[in-house]
Amino acid sequence: MIVEIPGRETLEIKDIVFDYNGTIAIDGKLIGDVSKNINELSSSFNFYVITADTYGTVKKELENTNCKVITIPALSQDMAKLNFVKELGLNTCLSVGNGRNDKLMLKETILGIAILQDEGLCTETLLNSDILVKSIFDVFAFLKDSNRLIATLRN
Template identity: 75%
Template sequence: MRIEIPGREAFEIKSIVFDYNGTIAIDGRVIEGILEQINELSKSFDFYVITADTYGTVQKELENTSCKVITIGKENQDEKKLEFIKSLDSKTVLSVGNGRNDKLMLKESILGIAILQDEGLCTQTFLNSDILVKSIFDVFGFLRDKNRLIATLRN
């Protein structure tokens, strides 16, 4: 998806990186409707979920989904998420998260989206984002209609 925003250099989104808990899952369970959204849009984007898997459920919850699960250790999660974003070419990555451990990946990505759902949102993560949304489904709306992104980010 190529995005041309007035007053900003054009960019292309190739990869979508989601945090797990608080972003596409609540208390270790994927939010209803997420799997279908990822599978539908996987023809246009590469999807990744990066998590320390606090509840130990991510593999089972995402087993029939067109995304790659990246499990990281419990220590230095923010740095590990940052390294992963860089490994994908951060200039083509849209990342989404809510926790403190997501702040660096949102800042590094070409487009970082902070999400305020049931598990809350770390203020530092919010300050490192480009956009704040109230639901993960808002992100899928952006991926379906780039004009929503343009309207939000233009000068």
């Protein structure tokens, strides 16, 4: 996806990195229709879910979803997430999260989206993001219609 945004650099998005809990899942359970949306968009983007898997449910919940699950250790999660997006390439990666451990990846990727759903949003993460959304489905809407990104980010 290439998006030309007036007054800002052109975005080329290849990789989408989602935090799990609070972002695409609530209390360890995948939010309804997340898998369907990822599967619909997986021919256009590479999807990754990065998590410490607090509830131990991520692999089962995502077993029929076209994404790669990255499990990280419980310690230094913010650095593990940052290092992962650096490996993918910061200039073509969109990241989405809500927790304090997401703040670095949201700050450094070409586009960082903070999400405020049932599990809340860390203020530091919000301040490191480019966009705030109220639902994971708002992120999918951006990916399906780049005009929404343009309207939100243009100068």
